[in-house]
Amino acid sequence: VFQDLTIRKKRNDPYPVLQSSAAEQVKLFHAIIEGKFLAMEAFANAIALKETDYDVQKNSIQKIGGFSSIAYVTPSGEAYLYDGRRTNLADKDYFIKSMKGERTVGYINKSENNPYTGIVLSVPIKREYEIVGVVSASLLEKDFHDLLIPSVYNGQGSSLICDSNGNVIMKSDNKDFPVQSSINGNVNDSLKKGLSNNEFSSERVALNLLIEESGTVEYEIDGQLRYAVYQPININKWMIFNVVPASVADARLHESTKRGFALLAIIVILALILIIIVVIMEKARRRQLEDDRIELMNANKDLTYSNERMRIALDSNSVVLWDYDIAKKRIIQNKRSAEVHGLDAVVKNVPESLVDSGFVHSDSAKEFLAMYDKLFAGEKTVEGVFKVQTPDRQGYWFEKIKYTNLFDEQGFPYKAIGTSEDVTELHKMRMAYNYWQKAVEGFLQDSILHLQYNLTKNVLIKCFNENSGYNFSNEIIENDFDSATNYFSEHFVYGDDREKYQNYINRERFFEAHDTGKTVNELEFRMLINGFPVWVRATTYLVEDPFSKDLVLYIFYYNIDKEKIEELEAEAKVHQDDLTGLLTRKKFISQVQSLFEEFPEDQHAFLMIDLDRFKEVNDTLGHVLGDKLLIEMASELESMRRDGDLICRLGGDEFIICLKNIPNENIAKKRADVIVTKLRRKINENLLSSVSVGIAIYPRDGKTFEELYKNADIALYHAKNNGKNCSRLYNKELEIKGYVSDLTPFETDLTKNEQ
Incomplete structure (x- = not known):
């Protein structure tokens, strides 16, 4: 009986350690994914404001976010990859969900065309209340190797992440201790082999995966016994497995077994020796308890290390993190958050105290309070951009604040995780861009043609000719600026006016004009519309793009034929x-x-x-x-x-x-x-x-x-x-x-x- 209890105890001891390690890995996994999402959403916001600036920031965001690749996806599913390639993602679940406004996480299967496995993240590109595209980025399995190595048992264990059907998404690659879980391809299939004598256990594990239920299992593959725990990640019904070989966890199990059999033989042979053996076993038990205590201390150190690693990962990002106690209406900040906001570590009566103290500017107070109302109502995520005081209280900046609610077993929110980032420059760019866009809408009212060129990149951005009555060929739309101007002049400018038009619509002249501050100019010439010369005024505006700093040319063409002819006739009479x-x-x-x-x-x-x-x-x-x-x-x-x-x-x-x-x-x-x-x-x-x-x-x-x-x-x-x-x-x-x-x-x- 004693021998059986000892073996059972030894085999149950690894599970709490593995479960604690798995829980910390889940936290770190969520923190990493959240950081990546925030970086992608900042990138998506920049694209939404500029309508098309994927080329400008794709390399930077890929480097900052640590992504293996990143793509801009149009509403039709056409994906523009960071290296210039294109593909179509219209049938991908993560793309479909993001087009509905959701953040999504999917995974990449290894195939003949793709030797890698990993995950793909997607966020919607929102402009006003419309979703105009998706930003997708991928992270390979190798990017998570450090995360997937359990910190307990001196790193001799292994981890894997699978979906609810048991398909392995990614697993650890421990180069220091080449010990694997021996689970490949599909967890359920592997466990059926490892639990061939206990079919009920494999079915129980498969069921738990489907209903996202935590559990433990021991299995044997290739003659080696392993202990495993599994628990949900709370993303896409994915589960994480932490596995340790029995040879590592039960280092002393064989010794105990030998002593047990010796004790049994001694009891049969000589009852008197029983007392001595009991004393020996008691001492051995105490030594084992001491060893377990030391091992637990080491496990706690490993957990502390994991927490510190998660903190460093967050600190390296521009995002600030804090907790909000919904019941007590108070914010609990870490050191970095308190320094960034210039507030106490614990802020009470939030949100009212922040509005009453003037921390939140009166212009943003109404929206700020409304965000917390949504939080109290149980919305999963809420966010907004608000004008708040700087840490020195000498001015204001714009901060994007986002909350993610956590819910109890009854489905009520009890705590929220808050994040914020400084978006002042982005807000200024948005305001300037919106102001100019309203001006452009006014300019378009009476124009017969509008051309928009990026002079720095020498490409056409937009051609709008709804009122001109003429459809332009691809030669004017797709060519570089100089070629398009020559084509336009040859086909749509009256012969006597071509020279002055080409001298005026000249790329080098526009750069010189911008350098001297001459950003607005006009030219009157005769444009051929349906083969007939019509007097037109071309008004040009030179604007520096606030995001890329490229020089952009806006040309608006207005029909002035009637007033120009009257002017010429009056001049002729004089x-x-x-x-x-x-x-x-x-x-x-x-x-x-x-x-x-x-x-x-x-x-x-x-x-x-x-x-x-x-x-x-x-x-x-x-x-x-x-x-x-x-x-x-x-x-x-x-x-x-x-x-x-x-x-x-x-x-x-x-x-x-x-x-x-x-x-x-x-x-x-x-x-x-x-x-x-x-x-x-x-x-x-x-x-x-x-x-x-x-x-x-x-x-x-x-x-x-x-x-x-x-x-x-x-x-x-x-x-x-x-x-x-x-x-x-x-x-x-x-x-x-x-x-x-x-x-x-x-x-x-x-x-x-x-x-």
Whole structure:
């Protein structure tokens, strides 16, 4: 009887130690998973704010979070992996649950295409009240090897995690003590072999796994006995097994067994020796109790080590952790949490005391109290971003606070685990981004086209052309900025405006403009819409992305065709003669000066034209018919005008023509003679209308408007004095006696100023 009790005691002793170790491993596992989730949610929030900045932060978040890989998943399940590859996760349970707003944990099976096992974490990307995608990250089995080595029995045990059907998700790899649990693939299958003589025990374990019930089991595989405990992790109905070989746990079991058989033999042989044996056994029991006490102390040290390791893991993260006693409404903080918040280790009457003391800013007080109401009501998790005081109480920052409720057997919350992190910069970026987005919505109201480029990365971000009536091809959408601009200019910009458009929509010019603070500009040009030129105003804004610091260009195109045409028509009227529609003196002088500046080396001609006997026409026939004659004359001159030539009515019956780029003076003389011939007409039997023309050549006869005007007028003076109805070229030998210029002082000053 004594021998049997001793063996039973020895075999039961390992279970409490293994159960304590498993409990600590579960806590550490939860802490690690929570830290990873918080890092992923921060990343998801950044993506939600920016709509697309996965490339910017993926490497950083993978490094900080210690993930083996990380992916951004669109609502359709298309996953963009950190190394540029793509895959589809639409049929994965963890993706489906995250698209419903849940944090999820799944596991990765080893297969022909995947030699690794591990777990995958997923969090939703939330924008406002909409889920716009998922961030998924994986951790391999090797990332949990340290966690899965039980700290008791000098690390000679092993652990594994399985699902409710017994499928092994991950297990320990103890390089210092190559002792394994001998459970591979499926726990139930392995235990059926190890418990072949006790089929009921294997079925009991399988049932406990399904209902998440803790338990103990001893089994034998390959001739080696093992002790195991199992208990739920409270994630996905997963269970953790802690296993220790019987050879380790029962180091002294064989010795006790031998002594028991010797004692039995001695009792049979000699009863007197029984007393001696009892004394020996008592001493041995005491020594064993002492050994157990020492072993328990060592186990406690191991547990302390595990707790410290969990604390260091939390301290290395930016997240602060504390407990909230729901019944007593008080916060219990560790040292780090108290330092971060500048509060006592125990804060009573929470949340009211934090609001009344001003720790929570009045702007956030209502939402802060509402969060605790949800906590009291039994919601599993609650969270919010609040404006709270800094530790020195000199200002405020924005803190994201999250609570996870713990429930008793009746389902009532009794304690909550609180976490917080500083999101001040993220909040500022969100506010700036929201402000700019509202501005963009206003800009879009009347625009016919909106293009958005990341100039730093040289890619198109967005093309919105709902009001333009035109569908753009992939060439403008997918090309780099310069190629897309050239394509747009060639296909959608009116030919005469292409050069100025390309000079304006220029990547290098935008960088220079941003450096000098010129972040807003406008260009008016003619855009081809459905093949017809339409006046458009392109307004550009240069904005630095608050998240990536990239320079982003926003272009809004507005249809200004109606007002622009009215403006041009009004401008044309200002520079047109009221009677004939020809250029006014002022506009003519301005355009002549521009012509000389553009073509200073070419030869041009001034033709001064005057109607002969126009006063007689007015006196005889009246001013109405005189005006009609002037209009007909202007029409004839306009019909003979070459492209680039300028015609002006100087006033009264005088006109002047500037012939652009003539090869020699003979061309000017022939043109003047044609004018004389075409404008000669018979008014009535007694009255003949004709013109006289004076000619001056640029640059021979002058390089300024004033000089050419004067010399053409001298030539005209001699043409009239020589019988009228003819033309005359200026030369220096012409007699100028009696000549008086009618160039006004205003026109003389104007030509000098324009030079």
